[in-house]
Amino acid sequence: MSDTLKTTPLHALHLELGGKMVPFAGYDMPVQYKLGIMKEHLHTREACGLFDVSHMGQALLKGDDVQTAIESLTPSDIKGLPNNGIRYSLLMNEEGGIRDDFMVTNRGDHLYLVVNAACKDADFDYIATSLPDHSLELLEDRALLALQGPKAAEILNRFAPGIDQLIFMNMGEFDIAGIPCLVSRSGYTGEDGYEISVPSDRAEELARKLLGEEEVEAIGLGARDSLRLEVGLCLYGSDIDTTTSPIEGALNWAVGKRRREEGGFPGHDVVMKHLSEGVSRKRVGIKPLGRAPARAHTEIADKDGNIIGEITSGGFGPSFGGPVAMGYVKTEFSKVGTEINLIVRGKTMPGEIAKLPFVPQRYYKG
Amino acid sequence: MSVKYTEDHEWVLVEGDIATVGITDYAQNAMGDIVFAETPEAGTEVSKGDDCAVVESVKTASDIYAPISGEITEGNQALDDQPELVNASPEGDGWFFKMTIADASELDDLMDGAAYKKFCEGLD
Numbered sequence: 001m002s003d004t005l006k007t008t009p010l011h012a013l014h015l016e017l018g019g020k021m022v023p024f025a026g027y028d029m030p031v032q033y034k035l036g037i038m039k040e041h042l043h044t045r046e047a048c049g050l051f052d053v054s055h056m057g058q059a060l061l062k063g064d065d066v067q068t069a070i071e072s073l074t075p076s077d078i079k080g081l082p083n084n085g086i087r088y089s090l091l092m093n094e095e096g097g098i099r100d101d102f103m104v105t106n107r108g109d110h111l112y113l114v115v116n117a118a119c120k121d122a123d124f125d126y127i128a129t130s131l132p133d134h135s136l137e138l139l140e141d142r143a144l145l146a147l148q149g150p151k152a153a154e155i156l157n158r159f160a161p162g163i164d165q166l167i168f169m170n171m172g173e174f175d176i177a178g179i180p181c182l183v184s185r186s187g188y189t190g191e192d193g194y195e196i197s198v199p200s201d202r203a204e205e206l207a208r209k210l211l212g213e214e215e216v217e218a219i220g221l222g223a224r225d226s227l228r229l230e231v232g233l234c235l236y237g238s239d240i241d242t243t244t245s246p247i248e249g250a251l252n253w254a255v256g257k258r259r260r261e262e263g264g265f266p267g268h269d270v271v272m273k274h275l276s277e278g279v280s281r282k283r284v285g286i287k288p289l290g291r292a293p294a295r296a297h298t299e300i301a302d303k304d305g306n307i308i309g310e311i312t313s314g315g316f317g318p319s320f321g322g323p324v325a326m327g328y329v330k331t332e333f334s335k336v337g338t339e340i341n342l343i344v345r346g347k348t349m350p351g352e353i354a355k356l357p358f359v360p361q362r363y364y365k366g
Numbered sequence: 367m368s369v370k371y372t373e374d375h376e377w378v379l380v381e382g383d384i385a386t387v388g389i390t391d392y393a394q395n396a397m398g399d400i401v402f403a404e405t406p407e408a409g410t411e412v413s414k415g416d417d418c419a420v421v422e423s424v425k426t427a428s429d430i431y432a433p434i435s436g437e438i439t440e441g442n443q444a445l446d447d448q449p450e451l452v453n454a455s456p457e458g459d460g461w462f463f464k465m466t467i468a469d470a471s472e473l474d475d476l477m478d479g480a481a482y483k484k485f486c487e488g489l490d
Contacts, residue, residue, distance in 0.1 A: 038399035316401040
């Protein structure tokens with residue numbers, strides 16, 4: 001198995017730290033370390049966790065008026081993004097579905113892109129083919145580390161004084177312990193934190209420096225998933241995909257105001273129709289009322305037993321202290337507090353539509 | 367009294383004509399933090415191999431199978447509120463259910479402690 005899996009520059013370190021390795025998006029990745037998912041999750045919310053997310057795709061898009069160029073593929077307002085500003089964006093198909101979600105940073109004369117591991121080959125092909133007059137430079141010689149949690153800023157500031165002043169969804173170049181890095185104040189946990197793009201040959205050195213701080217623990221993909229679920233962040237391929245529009249996915253905020261009027265991105269007609277006429281189904285938070293988690297693909301029924309939707313992500317929320325989920329329901333059942341039933345292993349279990357996030361997001365906004 | 371083991375990492379403690387069933391330390395360790403356990407109701411008839419209980423970690427749900435045929439006499443209700451007992455004491459307070467032994471010869475198909483230990487070593 002591991003012969004065919006790719007590895008990140010931190011692979012040897014994962015093994016040394018006792019990482020339990022699993023295949024994920026073609027990579028051999030740690031699902032957890034010795035602490036286990038529960039403690040890793042709680043430690044990230046209470047102190048600080050270090051994640052290896054080097055499997056994600058990093059690239060630079062270069063060329064004339066690159067901000068305008070990328071807008072032909074995404075409904076985000078990229079031209080309105082200040083220098084070094086970061087935006088959560090969507091790659092769209094003509095049917096108004098989502099090819100992938102990705103992060104776009106405006107670097108002035110170019111864009112820095114981060115896409116999902118499972119989609120990266122397809123995304124980069126698509127972007128390069130769609131924008132033949134621009135050049136897409138894949139950053140295959142860079143690793144990506146995420147340092148997340150309420151202590152992240154204080155810790156990183158020890159190695160890069162001033163980095164604590166970087167504001168959420170902004171990027172800067174910093175030397176961290178003498179290693180040149182491209183640093184975003186962003187993440188996928190709902191906590192304050194950073195995503196650090198670092199040359200591959202210095203990634204392990206940086207990871208060891210950060211893990212040497214007593215508040216920092218290595219965190220695996222298991223806790224990464226439970227952390228993002230508790231704060232209501234979508235997992236591409238589960239919560240949104242090529243069949244869900246941004247409006248069905250409750251990502252209206254990712255469709256720029258100017259872009260709604262101007263259009264010029266794939267699926268604009270569908271998005272506008274969904275905005276003006278409403279949608280028949282919608283992504284919502286779902287709280288199972290018992291102790292049993294309701295996992296992805298659990299059917300959702302109304303109180304009369306009619307199927308009204310399906311869970312797309314579900315599990316146990318360690319900080320929430322109970323099961324949490326999200327999924328799609330028919331719009332008439334999407335109001336917070338609506339009582340529903342969840343069909344778990346053939347049995348009916350009560351649940352209710354819940355407000356997202358389940359746990360408050362805590363970002364540094366200056 | 368003797369303890370037998372299955373390839374699904376369950377233990378079966380036989381005391382007289384009642385068997386107590388749970389998951390092994392190896393199994394709880396592999397699953398990680400247990401957040402939910404569902405045990406069968408007394409009176410349920412089960413055949414060897416039937417799924418009759420559920421254990422869930424943060425990440426996954428797993429079925430627990432009847433290691434032998436018989437009738438459930440008791441589910442461990444302590445697990446309803448304290449599923450973490452399965453991690454803390456998998457082969458003690460974290461037991462799942464007790465059952466009658468319909469056919470004692472089915473016990474012969476299970477492994478003894480030494481064989482199970484060897485079985486686990488072969489998995490690592």
